[in-house]
Structures are given as C-alpha cells and as structure tokens.
Amino acid sequence: MGLDDRKLAVLRAIVEDYVATQEPVGSKSLVERHQLSVSPATVRNDMAVLEEEGYIRQPHTSAGRVPTDRGYRLFVDRLSRVKPLSPAERRAIERFLAGAVDLDDVVQRTVRLLAQLTRQVAVVQYPSLARSRVRHLELVPISTTRLMLVMIADTGRVEQRLVEMPAPIPADDVLDLRRLVNEKLVGVFLSETPPLVQALIDDSPPHLRPAMTTLSTVLLETLVERHEERLALAGTANLARGGLLDFQGSLRPILEALEEQVVLLKLIGEVEPSTLRVRIGDENEIDNLRAASVVSTGYGPGATIVGGMGVLGPTRMDYPGTIATVRAVARYVGELLAQN
Amino acid sequence: MGLDDRKLAVLRAIVEDYVATQEPVGSKSLVERHQLSVSPATVRNDMAVLEEEGYIRQPHTSAGRVPTDRGYRLFVDRLSRVKPLSPAERRAIERFLAGAVDLDDVVQRTVRLLAQLTRQVAVVQYPSLARSRVRHLELVPISTTRLMLVMIADTGRVEQRLVEMPAPIPADDVLDLRRLVNEKLVGVFLSETPPLVQALIDDSPPHLRPAMTTLSTVLLETLVERHEERLALAGTANLARGGLLDFQGSLRPILEALEEQVVLLKLIGEVEPSTLRVRIGDENEIDNLRAASVVSTGYGPGATIVGGMGVLGPTRMDYPGTIATVRAVARYVGELLAQN
C-alpha cells in the first residue's frame, strides 16, 4: 500500500470537497478546485489505486468518488492539519461559560456550547461519581421515619436520596449518624466506599445499628450502584439538518441510540488521559451508529479526568474543525473546574 | 352548519381510517370498511358538505379525503368515545412506576412510560417549585467562605446551589443562619417567599446581616427566578417513525422546539384543574409545532396540581388512545405522590 504524496493529496482533496459539497467528487472538478498541477487523467489513475486500497468508493459506476470510513480514518490520522480556532470562537467559549453559577450550570452551558459551535449533537457527562471524593454528607430529617441523604462530591456534584427508616429516629441519633458517616467517608473516592460502609455498620454503637444498616444500603445504592452517571444532551435538531442525506435516510436509529444512557456513556465515557478520540462510522461498536462519527475526549481540572464529552455527527463531517472545538471546550471547562 | 348524524359518522370514519392507514380515504373504501348502510354516492355528497365546512380536504383533486385540524377537533370534542385502557396497560403502568425510589426516579419512569405506551414523544414537568412549599432548608459548609444551600420542597423536589460568602463565616453563624431561614420559610409556598426573604434580612442580628444578604440573593435566585422549572423528555425516536410522512417532511422544527425548555413548558405547563387539554396542529401557538398535536394534563397528589405532563405527536394520531393513556398515567402518578 505505497501511497505517494500526490495520492494522499488527492485523498485529502476528495474528503475536503465531499465534506463541503456533500456530492461525489470527480476527477475534473478536483483539479479545478485544488492546485494539483496534474491532469484529470492522472488523478483518475490515482483514484483507481485509492479505490483499490479501500479509501474511496463510487456510489455507482460512473459517478464521482466518496470517501469510505477507512478514507476518513486516514484523513484524520495523517492528512488533516489542526485548524486553530478563530479568536471569535475562543471568545464565544469564554463568554458562554463565564456566567455559570454551579456545576449543573457548567455542564448545561457546555453541552449547548458544543452543539452550537460544531452544529452537531453534543453530549457531556457530569463529573463521574466514581472519580470523585466525598466532600460532605448531610442528613436532613423530613419526618420521624424519613431522612434526606445529601452527598456533595468534591467536583461540586450533588446527589440526594430519600431514606425510609425502619423505626422513628430521634434528632440526636440523626446527629450521631451524620457525624459517623462523615468521619469515615469524607475525602474517600466514591468507588472505594463500599468496604468502609460495611465497617461503618460494624463499628456503630448498638442502638444506632438498625438505622445505620438502612442508611448504608441507601448510601451504597446512591453513591455506587444507581444512576452513577448523568449526561446532558443538546443539538438533536442538528441531525435533521443535512436533509436526510446523512445517516442514509433514517434518523430513527440515531435518535434511539441517543435515548440510551448506557450507549451514550460508552461513546463518551472511555476516558484515556487527555487524549481525543475519533470513532468513524463502522468503528463504532453500537450498530445504530454505524452511519455516524463521534469525537470525544475526557475533561477535568488539571491532568485528572472526571468525565467525558463529545460530539456526534455524520461520517461526512468537518473533522479538523470539530476536533479543534471539542479539544478547546474541554480545556476551558477543565480550567473552570480547577478554579473551584 | 347543520351536520346530521350520518355526516358525523362519516367524519368519524374518515378520521379513524386515515389515522390507521395514513392514506387519503375515498368514499368507496369507506362504505366497505364501516357499516354505513348507504351507497358511496351518498357518502360523497356528505363529504362535499364536510369539505365545504372545513372539516376535511383533498390533497389533490380526485384523491381521497384527509381530515383538517378542524376535523380532528370536532372528532375529539364530539365523536370519539373514550377508549378504556386494557388491563395489560394498567398493569404495565403500575409495574413501571412501582419501583421508583424518589421523585427524580418517578419523573424519569413516568416520561419513559408515557413515551412507550403512546409511541410518541413524552414530556413531564418536575413538580413546580412555585406550587410547592419549603419543607426544609439546609446549609452545608464547604469551605470557610463557601456554603452549599439545599432546599427540600414538600413535593420531594430538591434544589441545591453554591453560595459564595463575602467573608469567612464561623460554624456557629452557619447554625444561626440555618435556624433563621428555616424559622421564617418552612411551610411557605415558594412563590410567596420574596417578601419574607426581605424581612429575613431586616430582622437578622447585625453581625449576620452581610452573610444573610448574600444568602438571600442566592435564595431568591435559586427558589424563584432561576431554572424554576425542570423537564424530562423521552421518545424522540418515535418522531422518526412515520417515515417522514408526518410532520410534512422535516423533523427539524419539531426537534428544535423540543430543545427549548420554555416552549415545552408552554405546552405542558398551563394547568387547569384536572382537565386534559388537546391542542391540534394550528391551535399550537408555537410555529414550529403547527404540524403536531399535543395532549397534556396536570398532575399532583389529590386535587392539587403540582406540574404538567403530556405527549406530542403528528396531528394524525390516535386521540382516544393517547388521551386515555395520558389521563391514566397522570392519575397513577398523582396517587403515587399522595402516598408520600
């Protein structure tokens, strides 16, 4: 598979033109639009090779060429130069995120910002509980047998949950419970709480034992098992932009995939240290998304990563632009989180 | 506009057939499928009248008839018999909602349930803060100058917000602040808190004055002004079901509308006592939804209403079925809320 420089240039040109026009691109218009300084016939020969190698294909005989998933992959890996963001875009990001009042707000704004800048569907994961530490646990009496458990993570994320107690519980006991759980759990990574919670039951004074047992169950459910991850989504309307040409006609599978939290997490969640990941068409494990591409990355204060964010669009998308935007937004959000 | 019984029967038949088949319905197939006991010619005459009155129309000359928005309206108001839910559906509702552990969970499950049963887009409003009372306010110290304010409403809804204090604040003061705000505000409707909050500042001891002022600002922002209403959405994939025939080709405007909280609230939010509301096509004030119909209702424990829920679909939808489902789900959720 020796692809000389010119063949690569041809591939790049094809990708760029196709992304821009959405139409199969032919040899003639290629030489016109780009300075390839060779004749269409030569380009045709190169195209034949590229097709043989699986980087491009013809929708039908005697039509222009269209990049394959493999072609996009090569383009992303070796052919696209990073497209620096315009100052206007940078300013937009800063302005948009500046007004955020708390974590929920940051996430909401981020996801909208991403959707708007990339004109695609955006997904942002709330800082993962598994990667957070407990900052504080609060117990609020609601009635004699009911407590509200509130957990505040160091990322600023807050989870709450109603606890139904087996028996009425005096105010003093509530204070004791609160003290005990905070002593044991504050500062601990949520993923590491389960053994400590067990110890919490064993070590608590006998009269608190039943209450603590109930509390522990809920604690584990809330902090470790149940909706451990939350997501924000925006820009679905962008799916319907490309006049149904993208996504081979039906939005159905895409919309279905977007409704599944688990699926989205898979897309966004696999976080590797500050790397940006691009999944193109077939590379997606989820069948429903075989016609889509996903650009995702992790984010967090400093070098640590607390969650993922990303963008989903047609395989025929502006990779350099999208990649630059996702990267920039993730960095800004990271800085914002570091300030708190 | 004297429409005798047979003409109404014809209209009903047209609506039912069109909803079922999605194709314009002609006089001949009409008499075949329904027992109208008259000839096609007679039906044609009736149709002519119905068309003149604006209840049906022809997509093109010499095609079958299709109901107009006005036709659907008449159908909903006077022609559709209530379609009782099947026992299976009732059981599904109960089973689906039974496992809910707290308010968030109830809302999440409800919205999915609605989407699934009606095979349409579902929207559920979280219990409105304006219609809730304060059950408890909690202040949790995060750092010397930061507090986390947690508000628990009597509907079970919880809101939290970070408060940035002007100066470091001693633990005792936090306790005092907590006591003061709870004394004044517990049991009060959130919509009625603003004057009380002002009084709170005036009545607080001098050394707490600055802290209380900051706190009040955030209090008002959180409880009254800012994201006062929250919504859950599900079933967007159902929009892409009707093969693009519904919604005259483009999902774009619908998806756009669904991304706007404000718009959705308008759809769902106007709550009248236990009434169910149906908005058909043009009757929607929002331009983007002129091709859609919305069935919405309020819900809440007992007779009180704390929020809205509803379903959005093509004007060509199964009104009796959808109405029955929405009504039933709202009632179940109301009962569920009453238990807490």
Next chain:
DNA sequence: CCCTGGCACTCGACTGTAGCGAGTGCCAGT
C-alpha cells in the same frame, strides 16, 4: 325530499423511452 346508480372527468402514480452529461477506464503518444 333523500338516496342511488351511472357516467364522464380529473389527475396522481407508474412505466417506458430517449437524450444529456458527468464521470470513468483504457490506451497510445510524448
């Protein structure tokens, strides 16, 4: 007076044919 059967008419959907043109593959020539 209302309903019915009959009839002529309309018009969209579908089919088949023809011409156009963008695009290709191949080959011979430089």
Next chain:
DNA sequence: ACTGGCACTCGCTACAGTCGAGTGCCAGGG
C-alpha cells in the same frame, strides 16, 4: 510517468402514454 483522446457507463430529467382511484353531477326511484 504523465497526458490527451476516446468509447463507454449509467444516473438523471423530460416526456408521453396508460391505469385506476376517486370525484361531481344528474336523472330516476322509493
């Protein structure tokens, strides 16, 4: 190794013709 030329493919569009579902209208009968 590149180029120009040439024959070929095939999707797209336009056009004509046919088919059939459905209509409107009218005259006749209960």
